Amino acid sequence: MARRALAAAATVVALTGCTAADPSPQPSAHDGHAAAAPDGAGSSSSLDDTGTSVAVAPEQWAGARIRSVTDLVQRRYTAVGRSDRAGWLGALGDRPDASMSGTQAAVFDRMARMGAGDFHVAGLRETTPPVPAPAGVPVEWDARVSLTYRLRGFDTQPRAFDLDLTLKAPSGAPARLVVSGSSPSGRPQPWDLADLVVRRSPTSLVLAVGGSSRVDEVVARARTAATRVAAVWGSARPAVWVAPATDTDAAALLGRTTDGLGEVAAATDGPLTPGQRAGADRIVLVPGAWAALRPAGRDVVMTHELTHVTVRASTTRAVPLWLSEGFAELVAYEPIDLPEATIVAPALQQVRASRLPSGLPADADFEPGTASLPAAYGLSLLALRTLADVHGTPAVVRLYRAAAGGSDMPTARLGDSEAAVDDALGSVLHTSRAAVVSRWQQRLERLLR
Template sequence: MSRRSRRTSGRPTASLALVTSVAVVLGACTAPEAPASSTGARATATAEGGPGAGVTSDLPPQAWAAARTDAVTRLLRARAAAADAGDEPGWLTPLGGTSAASLRAEQAAVLARMRAMQASDMELTRVREVTAPVPAPRGTEVEWDVRASFTYRLRDFDTAPRTFDLDLTFKADPARPAALVITSCAPSDRPQPWDLAGLVVRRSPTALVLAVGSPARVDEVVARARTAASRVAAVWGEVRPSVWVSPATDADAARLLGRSAGDLVGVAAATDGPLTPGERAGADRIVLVPGAWTSLRPDGRDVVMTHELTHVTVRASTTRAVPVWLSEGFAELVAYEPINLPEATVVAPALARARTSGLPGALPADADFEPGTQTLASAYGLALLALRTLADRYGTQAVVRLYRAAAGGLASPTDRLDDREAAVDDALRSVMGSSRTALVQQWQARLRHLLG
């Protein structure tokens, strides 16, 4: 059951899972017209006449910059309000240019998917001009490029906003900046689920599934999301309502995650979402990578989805980062809890590493979990063995209390507040009356036993 999953607890940015942030206006927009040139030199004559008609000099961009920015801001805020209200005319009216018909058709589909997902609370947070229009006379329509930032939430699932950026091209007569139109738009870095053509939306109290594929595939994701929720709740005591995104291709998964295709080699799923230090995660997404995910056996798919949902649930109920060996080891502990496989099979890469390099003297370092490293697969096995060592000695619920303590308060001097390993040491003492030294010794003994 090979899969890749990188740490998802204690990271302020997106993270892959070996297996805690988001485009428009507001969503996926195509770019039906040519993008701005490197000089931004784009101008077209209006019906009033060609460039220079009726004027004696060009109007420099700075002369109407404030009015232009104000018009863009007003338009984008109005579109955000239209998205919230499901107002299709308000959403489509600002779209223009030579490819307006195709742009409107695509944006109508985007709005329909946004409504099906119940995207809400759309807000414009920032507008910055990327390419200014060239100097032009009144009566001449010119184009310029803008990057806009927005936030949104998925109703009943997000307790915090997601942020996304959009690149847009506007066109207007410098003398009439309020009459501007959008002629093209595209995600600045990554698309949103509503950008996926053929998206199917399935909603339950515990899961929002956003999937592209056959009805059988959608049904499978829904069923396995339900299984994962029951398994996480059985250990952690609660489960976070989760958002699952299942795109059609690995390339789509990479774009959704803001990653390159090479980053996802062997990755079956990834948890992605914003994390603010000291706050609980509130807008995570679990993205399934179809190539690796579908290559797994059914129980392997359950392991992957349970692992990721463990991260999402823990991130939503804790406020402090923990060492990666603890976050990944705990997710593995929960994911493999109901799986009946010999332990030596589950942690085979860890045993192979121990045979080659000898028993490790310390728990895996964060760097051991980096994708592409030779230590990645073995690090997951070693982390799982550490958590199983604690669970066998003190009980699984004691491990849950240990995690909650390490990811919460820290009874240590101020200069140690950011020391994640120190937080674990404190939790080992307070929850289990143990120590890191004892854990490492017991963990090494477990390894020796497995090595025979």
């Protein structure tokens, strides 16, 4: 995540970081061509011996319902990848509610412009079953569907989302199923943002809400960030940038509350599976804190977040937060002409109030809302600058790559990220943690004078 500038005097100082969502469920093997059950499948006679209509119990046609809903949803989302608007809207029936039809048409248009495709149903469960009713009488019920998708040209891995649907069909006849309600379950996706503007280039997919000047700015700063990241890492990952209109929308996209955002100006979010490279990240800009930044500060924030996305897409092992956040800060501030003491002012303030730290920041120091958070970013930046000054920035990149999966480790130590860094310090930089900490402490002492 990236945080608002710390003070007016330090107009570009922004604390930054990264969050990872739960791993996406794997795409299902369902191919979207399952046959719908015939009308009345799974039901008994609709009349009793006296000719009186008999209600069909929900459990009598539950299996047929699940199969029909799964098939309908798969076919509907497959239509998006084919740009088949009629196929998408056809699931609403012959006479859909006008408001529902208009909303769903707008969602389709936004998905199509974004390049969303490769949809797969990963799971489905009914949240409210239909009520018992005579065969042929329309009934409604609710279901939650889990799907995965990719954005063409940007996602190399699937990304998951959940959808709450209201379905309608004659009792016992799921083949005549229609969708009568649809809404995000929990976290929305960018295509759920009204008035979304889509700008696609080889290096960025910008999904923004706002006027042309706001969209143009995000596009331009995304290009600047890509240049700065590539200059250090060697390449920059083509990234998806989401710029909603409100902090409430940003929090929803990130699965947080607005209080949980604090002064966050941007955050990287995406599925991350141990041992695999990230391939479906989104960088979400938070309007409130973003608006408080000066232009150079906005470039710092976007460069920091793109560093995370690029590194996550080319490494397979987690590293300590002091290394990941410190490296992103190193890249982001590299072209910024500000006194170092100004950039790391919160860190110096903390050290003055307590004492010289004996070790590098712990992961717990980066917990959102903790008093140690602003200082942790500054202390981490100083650690990475110390390494770069002694060994050179290209050597720091080699160190990161080795610690993040580029070097072999004994199986018993694979979960120890600090041990991976120690191994890389020795094998890549021919130094030790003790030596790094000593030089880092000396740098702090000089800044405190």
